[in-house]
Amino acid sequence: MPRITVPEAEALLDQEIKVLDKGFVRLVDYMGGDQRIVQSARVSYGEGTKTVRQDRALIHYLLRNWHTSPFEQVQLTFHCKMPIFIARQWIRHRTARLNEISGRYSVMKDEFYVPQPDKVSFQSKDNKQGRGEVLPLEEAMAVIAQLEREQKEAYAGYTDMLDKGVARELARTNLPLSLYTEWYWQIDLHNLFHFIRLRADAHAQYEIRAYADALAQCAKAVAPMAYEAFEEHIVGSISFSRAESAALARMLAGGEAGLEERPMKIFEEKLVKLRAAAPVEAPDDFVPPSS
Ligand SMILES: Cc1cc2nc3c(=O)[nH]c(=O)nc-3n(C[C@H](O)[C@H](O)[C@H](O)COP(=O)(O)OP(=O)(O)OC[C@H]3O[C@@H](n4cnc5c(N)ncnc54)[C@H](O)[C@@H]3O)c2cc1C
Numbered sequence: 001m002p003r004i005t006v007p008e009a010e011a012l013l014d015q016e017i018k019v020l021d022k023g024f025v026r027l028v029d030y031m032g033g034d035q036r037i038v039q040s041a042r043v044s045y046g047e048g049t050k051t052v053r054q055d056r057a058l059i060h061y062l063l064r065n066w067h068t069s070p071f072e073q074v075q076l077t078f079h080c081k082m083p084i085f086i087a088r089q090w091i092r093h094r095t096a097r098l099n100e101i102s103g104r105y106s107v108m109k110d111e112f113y114v115p116q117p118d119k120v121s122f123q124s125k126d127n128k129q130g131r132g133e134v135l136p137l138e139e140a141m142a143v144i145a146q147l148e149r150e151q152k153e154a155y156a157g158y159t160d161m162l163d164k165g166v167a168r169e170l171a172r173t174n175l176p177l178s179l180y181t182e183w184y185w186q187i188d189l190h191n192l193f194h195f196i197r198l199r200a201d202a203h204a205q206y207e208i209r210a211y212a213d214a215l216a217q218c219a220k221a222v223a224p225m226a227y228e229a230f231e232e233h234i235v236g237s238i239s240f241s242r243a244e245s246a247a248l249a250r251m252l253a254g255g256e257a258g259l260e261e262r263p264m265k266i267f268e269e270k271l272v273k274l275r276a277a278a279p280v281e282a283p284d285d286f287v288p289p290s291s
Pocket of ligand 1: 092093094095096191194198199203204205
């Protein structure tokens, strides 16, 4: 069986997708695509699927039923450049392999993240882990100027120590989290979907969402049918707790949700998503052979 190539992914290879002010995501290589998912699933389900419509139905069936291992057969390798505070969040996703630039071996470049003024916000009043309103432009510019000044000072201290012969591994220790780092990162499609679901979500920090969107663009190019199924069954799905399910049942019966203030707020957020749902054209039905 020949190696699977996907024209949309071939066109993306080696292209830097710009992210934030100095970062990027670059698809270095990929292995497999929708066809690999279908081939590997056929090991379980036999030769039943052949046409594009049937392949799509099978892929939707797999994701709808959490049969995720065929998606692990697709691998993507990226070269990414991001500020260290984003790398800290990113690296929590353990189901990937990576190799990062070494600050012990190399002199770190004078490259720091500086937010755009419209991303400089006050602390959120109702979300301890988030941003609220954007600062007035003048105040935002003052924050940016302060960030840049402190970055310059830190980098000047770094180069001063290097000039004095201090070891790179020690001289770097006062460099701030806004410094850019780079790595090669390899992950399978199932775990990439998990990353995108968590990090492209509105609850994630804006800066990592920007990277998740770039990774999503690559995932979509490599496996468009799988990406469609991911949007349909995972991103587009809503999970209700037992209490929320009971509240929904009460509402469907014409009653009140009957939840307290905070649970009601969370429930209402889910209802907003529920009302806005825009599903894709339904795939054909895939019926696995009965065991
Ligand atoms: C909005 C948001 C806020 C967050 N805030 C915080 C925070 O305040 N503090 C903080 O520390 N983290 C925080 N995190 C990180 C979060 O707790 C997870 O560590 C991160 O999202 C990675 O998820 P994961 O473990 O499912 O992914 P992966 O590491 O990719 O793992 C995928 C799955 O594999 C399994 N798995 C992988 N490795 C192991 C293992 N060694 N043992 C058992 N099972 C394993 C688990 O089932 C896991 O769900 C936050 C994440 C998000 C999205």
